[in-house]
Amino acid sequence: MINLGQIGAGLWGQNLLRNFYNLKDCRMKICCDKNKAVLENIKAQYSGGVEITDDFDDLINDPLLDAVVIATLPVTHARFAIKALSAGKHVFVEKPIALNVDDAKEMIKAARRHKKILMVGHLLLYHPAVKKLKGYVNEGLFGEIHYLYSTRVNLGQVREEENALWSLTAHDISVAIYLLGQKPIEVSVTGKSYLRKDVQDVVFVTLTFKNKVMSHIHASWLDPYKIRKFTIVGSKKMAVFNDMESTEKLRIYDKGFDWAKKANYGTYETFLTVREGDINIPKIDMVEPLKLECQHFIDSIKNNTRPLSDGENGLEVLKVLAAAQKSLETGGQPVKIS
Numbered sequence: 362m363i364n365l366g367q368i369g370a371g372l373w374g375q376n377l378l379r380n381f382y383n384l385k386d387c388r389m390k391i392c393c394d395k396n397k398a399v400l401e402n403i404k405a406q407y408s409g410g411v412e413i414t415d416d417f418d419d420l421i422n423d424p425l426l427d428a429v430v431i432a433t434l435p436v437t438h439a440r441f442a443i444k445a446l447s448a449g450k451h452v453f454v455e456k457p458i459a460l461n462v463d464d465a466k467e468m469i470k471a472a473r474r475h476k477k478i479l480m481v482g483h484l485l486l487y488h489p490a491v492k493k494l495k496g497y498v499n500e501g502l503f504g505e506i507h508y509l510y511s512t513r514v515n516l517g518q519v520r521e522e523e524n525a526l527w528s529l530t531a532h533d534i535s536v537a538i539y540l541l542g543q544k545p546i547e548v549s550v551t552g553k554s555y556l557r558k559d560v561q562d563v564v565f566v567t568l569t570f571k572n573k574v575m576s577h578i579h580a581s582w583l584d585p586y587k588i589r590k591f592t593i594v595g596s597k598k599m600a601v602f603n604d605m606e607s608t609e610k611l612r613i614y615d616k617g618f619d620w621a622k623k624a625n626y627g628t629y630e631t632f633l634t635v636r637e638g639d640i641n642i643p644k645i646d647m648v649e650p651l652k653l654e655c656q657h658f659i660d661s662i663k664n665n666t667r668p669l670s671d672g673e674n675g676l677e678v679l680k681v682l683a684a685a686q687k688s689l690e691t692g693g694q695p696v697k698i699s
């Protein structure tokens with residue numbers, strides 16, 4: 362049995378707490394939050410099951426705790442994670458891993474030094490539809506992937522500290538890196554603030570990968586529709602993953618262009634023909650992705666294995682975000698990703 366403590370049980374933290382609480386091979390022992398109302402709510406919901414505190418040191422000093430889950434705002438992630446890792450606890454930290462590259466590197470070093478698991482909440486990597494897509498990519502179903510694009514918009518939670526880039530795009534960046542199996546080399550971003558000064562509500566991010574592969578992300582919390590959609594365009598097939606669909610989340614299109622040859626007065630001309638083939642809707646076992654993510658953390662601890670979204674993966678995504686922020690500040694100038 363893995364004993365867990367969690368810091369931060371706000372809007373998202375509540376979901377993590379519920380999932381960890383319901384897993385069989387771990388116990389959510391104690392929850393810390395600085396907001397009394399949040400703690401009272403936890404006490405009422407998990408009566409007798411989860412201890413509450415407003416002091417993080419109660420988690421750090423608890424010898425029974427194996428791991429700490431961090432779901433506070435990103436500005437605090439590094440501080441809490443390094444403290445927990447240094448106290449010999451495994452750490453699950455929400456995305457983004459941190460707000461600057463140096464902090465993330467310190468977190469990774471602390472995990473290595475203390476031989477503890479550090480996992481970042483790149484939730485979509487655990488989504489059954491994304492797993493399915495990755496399988497197809499590995500089989501070569503799409504042929505050469507030309508480009509991907511994703512839309513993550515709604516009339517949603519407006520953040521005060523982070524802009525839409527930092528708040529919304531980590532998932533799309535992590536999925537692009539995962540599916541393409543490579544890191545982007547350059548990023549360019551445009552965006553605008555409408556609701557408050559200097560906090561961009563909408564961003565358009567373009568990532569450039571090797572071999573002309575491109576990925577585009579439109580993210581906004583100021584939009585009439587809630588859309589969570591990825592499109593992959595390959596030389597052989599195309600796919601759309603629509604997370605707003607309740608059942609048929611993934612569609613594989615046998616669409617594209619083929620080259621054909623036509624006799625023309627003794628010579629052959631090549632020309633493009635449109636291919637409009639079948640649409641395949643693969644069956645996907647729908648389990649809550651967050652449950653799978655939480656289970657992956659527990660399994661990584663139990664088996665001492667590297668999580669899919671480990672600290673290095675968190676750092677890769679953070680490097681993209683940091684370069685993207687630079688680009689945003691310079692009106693969309695392309696910025697190389699180190």
Ligand SMILES: NC(=O)c1ccc[n+]([C@@H]2O[C@H](COP(=O)([O-])OP(=O)(O)OC[C@H]3O[C@@H](n4cnc5c(N)ncnc54)[C@H](O)[C@@H]3O)[C@@H](O)[C@H]2O)c1
Pocket residue numbers: 368369370371372373374375393394395396399415417432433434435437455456457482484528
């Ligand atoms: N994986 C996802 O899909 C997803 C979705 C939303 C948010 N998130 C991430 O989850 C994290 C939390 O986001 P949220 O929307 O729940 O924010 P939130 O503001 O609703 O909740 C944060 C909670 O942390 C508590 N807190 C903050 N500082 C604290 C401190 N020093 N000590 C104790 N408690 C403290 C606050 O009281 C609050 O209850 C962020 O990193 C965010 O990016 C992830």
